[in-house]
Amino acid sequence: MASAPNQLDLSVDVVELTSTLVDFPSQSRAEAAIADAVEQALSGYSHLEVLRDGNTVVARTNLGRSERVVIAGHLDTVPSSGNDRAILIAQGGSVPVADVDGNQTASEDRLYGLGSCDMKGGVAVALLLAAHQTAPSRDVTYIFYDCEEIEERFNGLKRISENHPDWIKSDFAVLMEPSNGVVEGGCQGTMRVEIRVSGRRAHTARSWMGENAIHGLSSILQTLENYEAAKVLIDGLEYREGLQAVDVCGGVAGNVVPDSACITINYRFAPNKSAEDALAHLQQVFVGYQVEVVDYAEGALPGLSRPAAQEFIQSVVGKPQPKFGWTDVARFSALGIPAVNFGPGFAALAHAPNEYVPVAQLHSTLSAMQNWLSK
Amino acid sequence: MASAPNQLDLSVDVVELTSTLVDFPSQSRAEAAIADAVEQALSGYSHLEVLRDGNTVVARTNLGRSERVVIAGHLDTVPSSGNDRAILIAQGGSVPVADVDGNQTASEDRLYGLGSCDMKGGVAVALLLAAHQTAPSRDVTYIFYDCEEIEERFNGLKRISENHPDWIKSDFAVLMEPSNGVVEGGCQGTMRVEIRVSGRRAHTARSWMGENAIHGLSSILQTLENYEAAKVLIDGLEYREGLQAVDVCGGVAGNVVPDSACITINYRFAPNKSAEDALAHLQQVFVGYQVEVVDYAEGALPGLSRPAAQEFIQSVVGKPQPKFGWTDVARFSALGIPAVNFGPGFAALAHAPNEYVPVAQLHSTLSAMQNWLSK
Numbered sequence: 001m002a003s004a005p006n007q008l009d010l011s012v013d014v015v016e017l018t019s020t021l022v023d024f025p026s027q028s029r030a031e032a033a034i035a036d037a038v039e040q041a042l043s044g045y046s047h048l049e050v051l052r053d054g055n056t057v058v059a060r061t062n063l064g065r066s067e068r069v070v071i072a073g074h075l076d077t078v079p080s081s082g083n084d085r086a087i088l089i090a091q092g093g094s095v096p097v098a099d100v101d102g103n104q105t106a107s108e109d110r111l112y113g114l115g116s117c118d119m120k121g122g123v124a125v126a127l128l129l130a131a132h133q134t135a136p137s138r139d140v141t142y143i144f145y146d147c148e149e150i151e152e153r154f155n156g157l158k159r160i161s162e163n164h165p166d167w168i169k170s171d172f173a174v175l176m177e178p179s180n181g182v183v184e185g186g187c188q189g190t191m192r193v194e195i196r197v198s199g200r201r202a203h204t205a206r207s208w209m210g211e212n213a214i215h216g217l218s219s220i221l222q223t224l225e226n227y228e229a230a231k232v233l234i235d236g237l238e239y240r241e242g243l244q245a246v247d248v249c250g251g252v253a254g255n256v257v258p259d260s261a262c263i264t265i266n267y268r269f270a271p272n273k274s275a276e277d278a279l280a281h282l283q284q285v286f287v288g289y290q291v292e293v294v295d296y297a298e299g300a301l302p303g304l305s306r307p308a309a310q311e312f313i314q315s316v317v318g319k320p321q322p323k324f325g326w327t328d329v330a331r332f333s334a335l336g337i338p339a340v341n342f343g344p345g346f347a348a349l350a351h352a353p354n355e356y357v358p359v360a361q362l363h364s365t366l367s368a369m370q371n372w373l374s375k
Numbered sequence: 376m377a378s379a380p381n382q383l384d385l386s387v388d389v390v391e392l393t394s395t396l397v398d399f400p401s402q403s404r405a406e407a408a409i410a411d412a413v414e415q416a417l418s419g420y421s422h423l424e425v426l427r428d429g430n431t432v433v434a435r436t437n438l439g440r441s442e443r444v445v446i447a448g449h450l451d452t453v454p455s456s457g458n459d460r461a462i463l464i465a466q467g468g469s470v471p472v473a474d475v476d477g478n479q480t481a482s483e484d485r486l487y488g489l490g491s492c493d494m495k496g497g498v499a500v501a502l503l504l505a506a507h508q509t510a511p512s513r514d515v516t517y518i519f520y521d522c523e524e525i526e527e528r529f530n531g532l533k534r535i536s537e538n539h540p541d542w543i544k545s546d547f548a549v550l551m552e553p554s555n556g557v558v559e560g561g562c563q564g565t566m567r568v569e570i571r572v573s574g575r576r577a578h579t580a581r582s583w584m585g586e587n588a589i590h591g592l593s594s595i596l597q598t599l600e601n602y603e604a605a606k607v608l609i610d611g612l613e614y615r616e617g618l619q620a621v622d623v624c625g626g627v628a629g630n631v632v633p634d635s636a637c638i639t640i641n642y643r644f645a646p647n648k649s650a651e652d653a654l655a656h657l658q659q660v661f662v663g664y665q666v667e668v669v670d671y672a673e674g675a676l677p678g679l680s681r682p683a684a685q686e687f688i689q690s691v692v693g694k695p696q697p698k699f700g701w702t703d704v705a706r707f708s709a710l711g712i713p714a715v716n717f718g719p720g721f722a723a724l725a726h727a728p729n730e731y732v733p734v735a736q737l738h739s740t741l742s743a744m745q746n747w748l749s750k
Contacts, residue, residue, distance in 0.1 A: 188580060192629055203723075204641045205563060205700040207604070207617035214620035215637070218600045221593035231581070242582035246633065247626030254567055254641060254669075257619050263589070266579045266629060282692035294629075325580040348578075 006033065008041040010131040014124050014362045015088070016113060021120035022113035029077040029154065031055040031146040036077060038127065038144050046348035047134045048142075048201075051167060055146035058155035058167050059130050060139065062281030067138040067308060070173035071130075071369070072328070074122040074148035077115035081353035085310065089356075097354035100346065109359035115346035118331030121357040124248075125344065127364045129226070136373040141170060148328065152297075159326050161335060173332040176371075178345030181361040182318035185237050185302030185340050186271045187329050190293040191278045192246070194264050195220060196285060201252065201259040210257030214250040217261050221245070223285060224265070232270035235304040237322035239270035244357035245286070258331065262293065269322065271299030300330040303338030315372035316342065317364070342368075381408065383416040383595070384508040389499050390463070390739045391488060396495035397461035397488035402453040404529065406521040409449060413502070413519050420695075422509045423517075426542060430521035431531035431544050434505050435514065437603040442513040442683060443547035445712070446505075447532065447703070448498040449523035452490035456728035461488035463733075472729035475721065482735035492720035496732035497551030500719065500741045504748065511748040513665060516545060522702065533705050545647060547636050547683030549744075553720030556736040557693035560612050560677025560684075560715050562644045562704045566653045567621070567669040570661060576627065576634040585632030589625040596620070598660060599640070607645035610679040612697035614645035618660070639669065645701065646674030646708075658686040675705040678713030690747035692739070699721065728743050 005020050012020075026034040037056040042059045043050050051058040054345060055075070065082045089095055089106045096112055098104055111121070123144060130142040145156030152158060161168050197217055202210025229241040243265065250261025269278045282291050303309055314321055323329065323341050332339035344361035387395075401409040410430040417434045418425050428434040430450070430647050463472055464481045471478055473485055480586065485675045486496070494599050498519060505517045507720055527533060535544050561719030572592055577585025606618040618640065625636025644653045657666050678684055679695060707714035719736035 151496060190580070190630070203700060204617055204619045204621065205565070205618045205643050206615075206723075207643070208615060210619075212599070212619055214623045215596055215600045217623070218593065218596035219592055219595060224587070225590045225593045240581075244579045244580055244582045244585075244587055244632050245625070246579065246629050246631060248589045248592070248622050248636065249626075250620075250621030250626075251639070252640070254621050254622060255565070258621065262624065264626070264629070268580050268582070325578060348581075 002283040002350045005373050006037065007038045009129070010127055014128055014366050015359055017127060018111055018116065018121045018357065018362060019088065019125040020089065020318035021063055021124055022116050024106060024113070025084065025336065026075050026077055027079055027152040028147050033073045035144070035146065038075065041127070042130055045131055045223055048130060051333065053160050054139060054156065056160055058160065060141040061136060064141040065137070068141060068144065068170045069138050069308065070141045070143060070168065071126050071176065072143040072173060073126050073143065073176040074145050075148055076149050078116070078149050078351050082112050083112065083355065084113045086116065087112055091176050095354065096191035099354055110356040110358040111359060114222050114355065116357045117178050117355045118350035119343060120328060121228070121362050123180065123346050125362065126176055128366060129369055133370065133373045140373065141142035141167065154264045156230055157331055165257050170307070170333065170337055172312065173196045173337050173339035174312065174342050175326050175327060175329050176340055176343035177341045178343050178350060181319040181344055183316055183340050183342050184312055184323035185235060185304050185320050187268045187277065187323040187325065187327050188239055188271060189273060189278060189299035190326050191267045191269065191275060191299060192264060193267070194262060194283055194292045194294050195263045197288045199257065199259045200272065201324060202257040204255045204257055207257050213258050213261040217248065217263055220263055220289065222284060227285065230270065230277045231334055232272060233274055234270065237302055237320060240324065241270055242268040249342050249351040251266045264279060281338050297326050299326070300333030300339065303333070306338045309338050312340070312372055315375065316368040346363070379558050383410065383412045383502070385416050385502055389503055390734055390743050392502060393486055393491065393496050393500065393732065393737060394461035394463065395527040396499055400459065401450050401452055401490070401527040402454055403522050404697065406450045410521065413450065416502070419503055420506055423505060428535050428538055429531065431535055432519045433514040433516060433535065440512070440515050441513040442709060443516060443543040443545045444513050444683065445516045445518060445543065446551065447518040447520065448501050448551040449520050449531070449700050450498060451521055451524050452493070453524050453726050455489050458487065458489045458728055458730065461486055470729065473503060474729055475724060476653060483517035485731040486734060487731040488677050489730065492553050492730045493725035493731045494552055494718060494720070495507055496737050497553065498716035498718050501551055502684070503741060503746055504687040508745065508748045514750055515748065516542065523610055524608065526541065526650055527580045537649050541741065543710065545712055547681070547687065548685065548712050548714035550702060550704050550714055550716050550745055551717045552702050553718050553722050553725060554716040555699065555721050556740055558688055558695040558715050558717050559698035560610060560679050560695050561675045562698040562702050563614055563646060564644045564648060564650065564653060564672060564674035565701050566644065566650060566671035567639060568642070569637060569655055569667045569669050570664045572636045574632065574634045574677060574696060578630040579630045579632055584630050588636040590632050592638055595638055595661065595664065597682065602660065605645065609645065609647055610677045612695060612698045615699065616645055618642040633713070644674065646676045649673060665741065672701050675708030678708070681713045687715070687747055690750065
């Protein structure tokens with residue numbers, strides 16, 4: 001097997017560039033080599049000012065345009081599932097692992113490999129825009145950041161928003177996360193809560209002397225079973241909420257009536273709710289129980305009615321969709337910057353061993369972005 | 376602190392002998408020293424034939440009586456809770472740890488210490504009977520066995536019933552397990568089963584694409600909540616059954632709709648049911664679910680109507696009670712030998728750090744047994 005690449009040639013096409021990026025090992029916290037290559041490649045273009053903080057590289061045009069937009073993508077990947085190297089499969093060719101629909105044969109040209117979907121395809125598009133859009137119709141700040149796939153405290157976008165607020169300042173942001181090549185607006189919020197149920201311990205041979213905490217979960221589970229998640233319409237996008245138990249545990253020993261049981265519940269809420277609203281809702285749903293917040297992240301309103309967003313949407317093909325999962329779009333939103341997801345690949349394939357990006361989407365997203373930055 | 380004893384003097388009274396036995400370290404699988412001392416002490420009595428298998432010591436009279444009874448107790452204890460040494464607390468004295476009712480002061484004379492309740496008090500009674508009942512009214516086989524407190528495969532009583540069936544052969548057995556100084560007849564059976572619920576994994580942000588296995592536990596928990604345990608009358612004893620969840624688990628990750636959840640349920644069933652009956656009942660209760668047996672032990676019928684049992688009951692004070700927990704009584708029962716629990720101490724204190732035996736019960740059980748073996 002050839003050794004890993006150590007530099008990037010931005011004169012190649014988007015498929016070849018994505019392939020090279022996939023071949024660059026860049027697991028979270030080990031992005032130095034890929035960040036060096038990005039910095040070096042972009043430094044060769046005189047229309048760009050190149051900045052760096054840790055393993056985050058920022059490149060921006062300074063053309064005095066009336067509007068500035070951010071185009072961002074993360075450089076890191078999750079750990080390898082043995083798919084470290086890019087493999088191009090032409091239509092009809094055998095895929096390395098059955099695809100998302102269980103097919104063994106590709107029905108389209110695809111690029112397989114770690115990060116192909118999440119999100120080196122998007123990064124390749126952004127790098128080519130940075131290199132070749134020498135006179136974009138709006139000033140652009142390109143952000144290639146580290147540590148998106150791990151704990152939030154390491155997140156490169158978070159870090160530069162704190163260390164260098166001016167690097168991120170803009171009127172609109174496009175996060176090139178996989179969105180199936182269509183615009184996904186906003187993102188839902190997420191909150192995890194824990195509910196503990198207490199009982200009284202006893203030997204199971206004398207169970208009438210105890211009170212079973214696991215049995216005490218019954219009404220919480222019934223509530224979850226019967227819960228009808230809201231569908232919330234914002235800017236023409238329908239957000240479907242969800243309320244799901246994600247963990248349950250209880251039990252002391254095989255002959256003991258347990259005195260404690262615990263359930264963890266994940267609430268995904270539409271972006272018109274604050275974390276406070278979300279908690280109030282959960283307290284109402286689980287009235288009589290102590291609802292303990294484990295963690296949360298507020299969503300992001302789609303903001304599609306803003307002028308910068310409108311122009312973008314008109315430049316790209318397809319009807320905007322709501323984003324259900326949480327992405328760094330919420331980080332822009334929290335800074336008052338309307339932001340959308342727009343990138344090649346299916347979000348559902350992120351982190352999967354059979355991750356791939358459709359070649360056609362690499363081309364179509366690149367050309368949509370070129371189109372937008374030209375008019 | 377004085378060093379541990381290394382021999383047993385059977386000329387002392389039952390309280391002092393219990394105290395010495397408590398001071399003998401004898402955690403399961405480390406009973407060699409105590410078994411040696413028991414063997415040596417009993418070998419001095421010419422009316423006894425002394426036998427040994429591993430750390431189980433058997434002593435029996437061979438007087439040609441028409442009836443043979445077994446009097447049995449285990450030598451081992453659970454690991455220490457810092458209560459290795461016997462402490463005698465007189466009425467009014469401060470107890471080392473609050474007692475079972477939360478009192479700090481003893482309302483009776485008590486002997487505290489590891490194994491005082493489970494079951495060196497009973498062993499002391501049996502040793503004194505062996506030494507001093509030189510001409511009992513029925514032949515007696517005394518069994519002092521090892522490894523009762525750990526996995527069944529190590530159990531000394533099980534081992535000798537397999538290696539030396541003649542050592543255990545008898546018309547009636549008294550297991551001197553703590554029974555609050557009254558006769559406890561039979562014991563309930565126990566069965567542990569597991570029920571797995573499946574679902575379909577999905578991201579919680581798109582929960583409608585999945586099927587939550589934890590939510591799927593809801594109807595099982597409802598069944599458990601609403602279950603009315605039977606009360607079964609046998610030989611005048613009322614056995615209260617129980618059906619209790621003892622473990623529940625499920626969950627993949629904080630953002631994943633789980634596709635699998637599992638609940639473990641312990642069924643305590645009256646001794647008129649076989650394991651097969653018990654399973655059939657559970658399959659009926661949880662109809663539609665696959666009920667997987669983890670382990671079980673059948674109960675033991677009290678057998679109080681048998682002549683040998685009747686004579687015993689008439690010799691001792693107090694109304695017989697049902698035994699709810701499982702004990703080695705069931706092992707005798709399986710061999711066709713009616714057996715009861717009868718010993719000093721409260722079963723509920725077994726394995727507790729504040730374990731103790733009431734001094735009065737040491738005396739009363741000894742004298743009841745002497746009475747029975749004399750007539």
